[in-house]
Amino acid sequence: MFDRFNLPGFDSYVYLAMAERPGVFTVAPWGYRVLTPWLAHVLPAGPVKAFRQVTFGGLFAAGVLLFLFFRRLGHGALPALLAVAAFGFSGAAGEPVRHPFLAEPVGIALMAALLLALASGAGPGLLALVLVLGALTKEIFILFLPGVFLALRSEWGTRRALATTGLAALPALAASSILRLGGVPGAGAGLGFPGLEALWQAYQTIANAFPRWWPPLLLAGLTPLAALGALLPAGRSYLGRYGYFVALGYLLPLGAAVYTGEGEPVQFFHRDVPRLILYALPVTLPLALVALDRLWHHSAAAPRGRTDRRAESVAGLLAAALALLPLLVLDSYRRIDLAGRTSGPYVLGLCRGTLRTASRLDSGQTITWDPESRRFVPGVDHPGQLDRMRWFLWEGWGNEAYFGTGDIVMHGERAAILVPALQARDLELTVAADAPATARLRVLLNGDAAGEIGVGPEPRELRVSLPARLIFRGDNLLSFVGVAGGSSPGLRLLALRLRRA
DSSP: OOOTTOOOOOHHHHHHHHHHTTTTTOOOOOOGGHHHHHHHHHSOOOHHHHHHHHHHHHHHHHHHHEEEHHHHTTHHHHHHHHHHHHHTTTTHHHHHSSSSSHHHHHHHHHHHHHHHHHHTOOOOOHHHHHHHHHHOOOOGGGHHHHHHHHHHHHHHOOOHHHHHHHHHHHHHHHHHHIIIIIISTTTTGGGSSOHHHHHHHHHHHHHHHHHHHHHHGGGGGHHHHHHHTTTTTHHHHHHHHHHHHHHHHHHHHHHHGGGGOOHHHHHHHHHHHHHHHHGGHHHHHHHHHHGGGGGGGOOOOOOOOOOOHHHHHHOOOHHHHHHHHHHSSOOBBBBOOTOOOHHHHHHHHHHHHHHHHHHHHTTTEEEEEETTOOOOOBTTGGGGGGGGTTEEEESSOOGGGGGGOOOOOOOSSSEEEEESSOOOOOEEEEEEEOOSOOEEEEETTTTEEEEEOOOOOOOEEEEEEEEEGOOOOEEEEEEEEEHHHHHHHOEEEEEEEEOOO
């Protein structure tokens, strides 16, 4: 099903996995961006086609909302249409079209809705609704809150703007916190700020990649044109209300360097800039229009009106409900920590394999894993055969053992496999194995002792009881540890069979 679509990066595979089972957490920070995968999941098309539908729908909605925003700012119909065309044909907008498995189309539509709401005099209810939808789409919407305050303060004053922003922010902050603390067991660590080491690495990434990231920031000439518009009185007035969004739009691609982690941060970073600069377009285009003001008539910005109280109340109630929605729809299935795993096919195969295996095991089926039937090499085998990947091999079996095609051999004195389960129940694991010499290994389930096995040159089958008291709903970790310590016992797995006791 991948043949006509390009999955260029890690995040594309993660979003596809989320669309298949959006209630189950995958990997931070993508696992917190639930709205786009949920939309792709509920559409009648399959997840691959659904993502493309969400992409085009989001970009179309963004164009309509931006047209209304430009008109509210006082620009004529023709200039507003030209600005929308510049948005639609920009390289930044083309990124999600080429790679539709992203949150940006929904995110940019909601950003346009937020700008229109601010320009139209929306109250805390409507602002809260847009912000909570944004927080469910991507965490950067929390960074928009100071911009909301600054835009409101220029018209309402500090006290009223602060009160309105605080009320509007509550559902978004609640939803974001629930996603990280309530919906995903053990995932609260994602709330922290990056440390000094991460910031230093981000600085190095930005500096080293300078030749590759500065051209996309020019937005094909729109940025210099907007800089000219910012020097004019109308541009300075605009920056007084929306300048924070302009600055944030250009800083977001640079801030992506904080998330690069280990490996090859420069390549990861510069590839993301053309996509993330999309958030600068909605607030850069008005400044470009100001610079071209002499080509057409530009009236003053339309006066801010007052939204209907009933609409504000309904929007506020919807925002409160959406803030609590993660508590109802997120599955408590505890995903193994995938931080540091950089292979998209691996994450997608693991997410599929664990949930399918857990469901089959729960229905009473016997699960059998063996090297002969479990062979998958990315780039060689068809992506539709991901279910043949050795996703259950966690650590201690060699580098990227999950993509192996040979024997499954223990490389260190400790190795682990994943045992997925939908509920705590007694399980029985049968291990067919041998080793170069006689050795004994302890079996640990989630860190607690579950028994011992003895292996030797002759292949043998060994049964291990896995008690329900050591099992939780999620990806359980079963480890083999050499009793003698020191060198690896060289355990070779010939087959694994897992069934309900």
